[in-house]
Amino acid sequence: MIGKSTLQSTALRRHAPFWFSIFSGIAVWEIAGRSVSPAFMVPFSTTIARLWQLTVSGNFIPQLVDSGKLFFAGFGLALIIGMPLGLLLARIRILRVGVEPYIMLLYATPMVALIPFILSMMGFGFAPKLLVVFLFSVFPVLYNTVEGARSIKPELIEVAKSFRSSEWALWREVMLPYTLPYTMTGVRQAIGRALVGMIAAEFFLSATGLGQLIMSASQNFDTGGVFASILVIGLLGVGLTRLGLIIEQHFARWRQ
Amino acid sequence: MATSAVRSAPASQVAKGEPRIRVRGLGKRYGTLEVFRNIDFDVGEREIVAIVGPSGCGKTTLLRCIDGLLPHDAGEIRVGDERVTEPIAGVAMVFQHFGLFPWKTVFENVAYGLRMAGAPKSEIERRVPEFIKLVGLSGFESAFPYQMSGGMQQRCGLARALAVEPNVLLMDEPFAAVDAQTREILQFELLHIWEQRPTAMIFVTHSIEEAVLLGHRVIVLKGRPSSIHETITIDLPNPRTRDTLREPRFAELREQVWGTLMREAREAEFHLER
Numbered sequence: 001m002i003g004k005s006t007l008q009s010t011a012l013r014r015h016a017p018f019w020f021s022i023f024s025g026i027a028v029w030e031i032a033g034r035s036v037s038p039a040f041m042v043p044f045s046t047t048i049a050r051l052w053q054l055t056v057s058g059n060f061i062p063q064l065v066d067s068g069k070l071f072f073a074g075f076g077l078a079l080i081i082g083m084p085l086g087l088l089l090a091r092i093r094i095l096r097v098g099v100e101p102y103i104m105l106l107y108a109t110p111m112v113a114l115i116p117f118i119l120s121m122m123g124f125g126f127a128p129k130l131l132v133v134f135l136f137s138v139f140p141v142l143y144n145t146v147e148g149a150r151s152i153k154p155e156l157i158e159v160a161k162s163f164r165s166s167e168w169a170l171w172r173e174v175m176l177p178y179t180l181p182y183t184m185t186g187v188r189q190a191i192g193r194a195l196v197g198m199i200a201a202e203f204f205l206s207a208t209g210l211g212q213l214i215m216s217a218s219q220n221f222d223t224g225g226v227f228a229s230i231l232v233i234g235l236l237g238v239g240l241t242r243l244g245l246i247i248e249q250h251f252a253r254w255r256q
Numbered sequence: 257m258a259t260s261a262v263r264s265a266p267a268s269q270v271a272k273g274e275p276r277i278r279v280r281g282l283g284k285r286y287g288t289l290e291v292f293r294n295i296d297f298d299v300g301e302r303e304i305v306a307i308v309g310p311s312g313c314g315k316t317t318l319l320r321c322i323d324g325l326l327p328h329d330a331g332e333i334r335v336g337d338e339r340v341t342e343p344i345a346g347v348a349m350v351f352q353h354f355g356l357f358p359w360k361t362v363f364e365n366v367a368y369g370l371r372m373a374g375a376p377k378s379e380i381e382r383r384v385p386e387f388i389k390l391v392g393l394s395g396f397e398s399a400f401p402y403q404m405s406g407g408m409q410q411r412c413g414l415a416r417a418l419a420v421e422p423n424v425l426l427m428d429e430p431f432a433a434v435d436a437q438t439r440e441i442l443q444f445e446l447l448h449i450w451e452q453r454p455t456a457m458i459f460v461t462h463s464i465e466e467a468v469l470l471g472h473r474v475i476v477l478k479g480r481p482s483s484i485h486e487t488i489t490i491d492l493p494n495p496r497t498r499d500t501l502r503e504p505r506f507a508e509l510r511e512q513v514w515g516t517l518m519r520e521a522r523e524a525e526f527h528l529e530r
Contacts, residue, residue: 159355162323163372163420164343173368177359254359254400 042223047231050224060213064232067198067209070126074133075194082138082190083183086145087175096146103146107139111197115204129201129208136197140189148182149175181255184248191240195233272300272472276336276424276456277322283330283481284314284321290481291317295331297475297484301423302454306471308464308513313482315460316352319428322458323349335424345373348417349426353433354409356401362388362412363397369420387415390449407438418449427459431466443469444498451495464513468506469496476516486516 026044033043042050054060089096089103115132122128152175160170202211210229217225275298282295291314299305307315320326322333324343333340335347348369356365367384375383388394391411401409410430417425431439443466450457461467467474471490478485490509492500500506 155351155353155355156357158320158325159349159351159357160372161325162343162349163369164345165372169372173371174357177357254402 038223039221040223042227046224047227050222051228051231054213054225054228060228063209063213067202067211070129070133070201070209071194071198074130074197075137075190077130077134078138078141078190078194079187081134082141082186083145086142086183087149087171087179089142089146090149090179091171091175100146103139103142106135107143111136111193112200112204115200119205124206129205132201132205133194133197136200137190137194140186140193141183142186144186144189145179145183148179148185151182152178177251181248181252184244184251188241188244188248191244192237195237195240199233272303274301275299276301276303277458278334279322279331280334281331282318282321282328282333284317284326284328285481292477292482293330294483297487299424299456299458301456303472304450304457304459304470305473305475306459306461306467307475307477308461308467308517309477309482310517311462313477313479315477316428318477319349319426319458319460323347323426325349346420346422347424347426348420348422349428350410350413350417350430352429354401354406354413356409356412356416358401361398361400362393362404362415365401365412366415366419369416373420383419387419390418391415392445405438406434407442410434410442414446414449418453421453423455425455425457427457427461429460429462432462439466446470447496464510464517468492468509468513469500474509474513476513478517488513488516 030043030045033041033046038046051060089099111132114135118128118131122131156174156178157170160174165173198209199211199214202209203215207215210233214226214229217223217229277299279295279297283293284291295318297305307318309315317326321328322335322340324333324340324347327341335344338344357368360368363384366388367380370380370383385394385397388397391414393408393411393415396404396408401412404412410433413430431442434442447470459467459470461470468490472494474488474490476485476488477483488509492503492505492509
């Protein structure tokens with residue numbers, strides 16, 4: 001017989017390694033931080049205290065919002081363009097053959113390398129930063145959408161044709177639902193890349209948001225501020241990726 | 257004793273009706289490879305024509321041409337008064353690998369054909385459960401294909417085709433991908449459903465037994481490029497039931513079709529039965 005307490009203890013046992021690992025990590029950070037100069041590293045407790053200070057003094061939230069705007073604008077643009085373009089490329093062979101080499105090239109290129117070029121072309125406004133985040137995140141979405149849409153069984157397209165589906169209905173009823181789980185895999189990858197793009201843009205183009213916060217904190221020997229910003233970006237990345245995974249699983253629930 | 261009683265009911269009494277499908281001088285090639293040529297046959301509006309032939313003889317290709325999924329290179333296909341150049345209304349196909357949309361539930365899969373035909377929502381709500389019930393899938397309306405056995409998936413595929421109330425059913429080896437017992441069950445259920453709502457049906461199969469059991473006529477495709485080698489009228493009593501399998505005449509006809517195929521089979525490497 002399995003009692004309630006047994007169930008609770010198995011749940012505890014399952015999660016125990018996770019929490020043990022988290023607390024050990026914090027402990028190691030705390031000890032390491034206390035044993036080196038604060039010019040290099042600060043302990044966990046100081047980082048949290050500094051984060052609290054920055055939040056209360058009103059320096060942190062506006063920068064976070066600023067970065068958030070950049071992130072969601074660039075990432076959103078990547079979705080809006082990457083997904084339909086991916087479906088289009090999968091459906092129209094001639095277009096795919098023509099465009100695919102460029103996608104492969106750009107997907108493999110470290111986007112940071114393009115920043116000086118973007119700077120010289122577009123200057124320091126919001127638009128060039130948006131472009132950087134977009135370029136960082138669009139290719140995983142595009143690439144996964146194309147690959148997903150191409151892997152659709154020809155028999156399903158045949159079924160649609162046999163039932164006299166219109167081209168629009170073929171997209172809505174067959175191509176899109178089949179491809180969504182693949183696209184979402186790309187979206188998850190894109191989240192991490194968009195965060196990198198966001199910080200890179202804020203570093204190398206006009207300094208704003210969390211990027212600026214990190215840079216100015218670093219220049220002022222405010223190691224606590226640097227660590228606080230990095231911690232928030234990391235947690236943001238983990239949180240958004242988890243959210244992406246949940247959405248992906250929702251759209252992929254029909255796959256065994 | 258049952259035998260003599262059945263023999264007194266010749267197949268000529270079967271009311272095939274007017275030809276629903278007319279295939280004349282049909283030819284198909286892929287580049288330099290000629291798949292079949294000079295295919296001529298009719299299918300009555302209440303007739304089942306089975307097509308058998310060795311693997312690669314182009315019987316599935318022929319069926320796809322008749323559905324308008326593939327263009328043909330010579331001759332013509334008419335369904336009713338319409339010349340087939342693309343899929344037309346009133347013709348529905350059941351696919352070998354079921355062709356179900358894995359992201360759609362049973363209900364949504366069965367509703368698909370109706371939705372594509374522009375049926376109003378009220379009609380879909382009314383007709384879909386009716387056809388799900390007809391194929392024995394009641395209670396599985398919200399199941400996804402991966403949750404069902406092959407036999408159940410093909411029931412769903414059959415319901416999807418029947419739901420548009422076609423007057424032509426094209427069956428592309430529909431039971432080839434299910435196990436032997438399920439196959440037998442589905443064969444008799446198909447016959448039962450057909451008795452209730454007879455249509456013109458072309459049934460492509462690997463199985464000689466299946467062809468003789470289901471078909472009012474069996475067309476044997478042979479050769480490279482293939483053509484109609486022989487058309488055998490199956491003068492077994494209707495409706496066909498499990499008892500049909502025990503008829504001496506059934507065995508005779510099966511041997512006849514087998515013999516027709518075997519003459520060439522000795523020279524080629526293919527399996528007649530899967």
